[in-house]
Amino acid sequence: MLYVLLSLPSLSSIILGSTQAITNFISSYGYWSIAVLMAMESSSLPVPSEVVMPLAGLLAAKGSMSFEWAFIAALAGATVGMAVDYYIAYFIEKDVVYKYLKKMHIKEHWLDDFSAWFERNGPPAVFLTRLLPVVRTVISFPAGFAKMDQKKFFAYSVAGTAIWNGVLMAFGYYALNASNAAIAMAAAGALAIVLYVIYRFAGKRIRRH
Numbered sequence: 319m320l321y322v323l324l325s326l327p328s329l330s331s332i333i334l335g336s337t338q339a340i341t342n343f344i345s346s347y348g349y350w351s352i353a354v355l356m357a358m359e360s361s362s363l364p365v366p367s368e369v370v371m372p373l374a375g376l377l378a379a380k381g382s383m384s385f386e387w388a389f390i391a392a393l394a395g396a397t398v399g400m401a402v403d404y405y406i407a408y409f410i411e412k413d414v415v416y417k418y419l420k421k422m423h424i425k426e427h428w429l430d431d432f433s434a435w436f437e438r439n440g441p442p443a444v445f446l447t448r449l450l451p452v453v454r455t456v457i458s459f460p461a462g463f464a465k466m467d468q469k470k471f472f473a474y475s476v477a478g479t480a481i482w483n484g485v486l487m488a489f490g491y492y493a494l495n496a497s498n499a500a501i502a503m504a505a506a507g508a509l510a511i512v513l514y515v516i517y518r519f520a521g522k523r524i525r526r527h
Contacts, residue, residue: 340355340366343355344377345377345382349387349388350391352374352391356392357396357398359455360395360455361402362456371483374388374392374490375487376490378487379491388487389483393476400472403455404459404468407463415459415463416429428453429459432457432459433459435460436464437464441466441471445477445478446478448475448477448479454478458475
């Protein structure tokens, strides 16, 4: 895994969400690259799982990799990434972490909202937030600040992340590989609706603190 990290040909392009850079990286390094990318995404680096996981599903549909092993690699990487953020918040003062996050373009009021929501809802907040696009990794920090029970944190986080990854992989496997354009469009529309409903529902819950 260290070799893969040291061999990244265009780390900045991957972090910026370049689909071509991510595609090339996964094509070159297979399962290890998926684990690395999802570890980066779950540790709050701006690597889009919305690109990584559908691409993994598409490659599985084409027989380039196993769906099951790609899913396992993604979940393992994500677990490492979420652990990084959780333990940073667990052991380091909030002000220090906030100062660092500002450099990563993560807004402080996001964390304040999530902290308040977490205090009100506890572990279920961790599970639900893992299903939200864009902000799904932020909940690791409030959980760490609150010193949430580690077993519960990882259980809820892994469960939510597994659902998120599985849905995106299935989308790539069935929709992106579909020869019928109508099927692909319908699948894309269904995915967009599901994500939008989850985002709106959770967004309202977050603001009620």
